[in-house]
Amino acid sequence: MIKIGTAQLWVHDQDEALKFYTEKIGFEVREDVTMAELGNFRWLTVGPAGQPDIAITLMAIPGPPVMDNDTAKQVSDLMAKGFAGTIFLLTDDCRGTHRELVERGVEFVEEPEERPYGIDAGFRDPSGNHLRLTQLPDR
Template sequence: MKIANAQLWVHDQDEALAFYTRKLGMEVRVDVTIPEMGFRWLTVGPVGQPDVAIVLMAVPGPPVMDAATNEQVRDLMAKGFAGTVFLATDDCRAAFEELTGRGVEFVEEPGERPYGVDSAFRDPSGNHIRLTEVRHPAVA
């Protein structure tokens, strides 16, 4: 087995698509709408890493998710606790400068950690994204 997709809840799939492609430089993998189900399967992924994708999933309403659960998910998203994606880079500070130039707003600037250099930003839906340059991987 291997990981093919990871999912993030998003408020607006078009806004998320623009952020992940235009600001982060990812590519669209799949964008299919099934009108009769009111469902859109939207995935993006890093260029050069075709075997991994992030599903940008709209927070569903009934019957999939009741109103109370929908609100709980949205509250967690607003706090940055509904999902996290970890992005790896060879140079965290250079990637920080590039992404900042594209309009990405960081909540943590690059800083030295025992394992390398680490920073963080959030997507338009509030999802927490870590950008890390690993120099010393954790030892098992």
């Protein structure tokens, strides 16, 4: 069987992203390792406390030789538009979780709304990544 273990988001500032995902979203740190032998590459992952088998890597945009400057700018531009990837978060109470996240300082770009697939809202992280908060209908 194949399972998803880690998904990745590009971030402009790993410390800012870490603070957002832990303090505002309520995720916990899974790994935070800096490898000097790889030019101080930092492997930083977070995830929901109740879901230890999945993590999101908060990956800094690398420079050369890993990524040339033009590609790094393209990735950064896509992030600014909210099109560098989306993470879908599930909740049992979209409106309640929305209120809780707003109280923690999360700014939503779409308020909770009834959709054919459930109740859904959207927000972005400090790097511009798009996140969806979804409550699936009872089945």
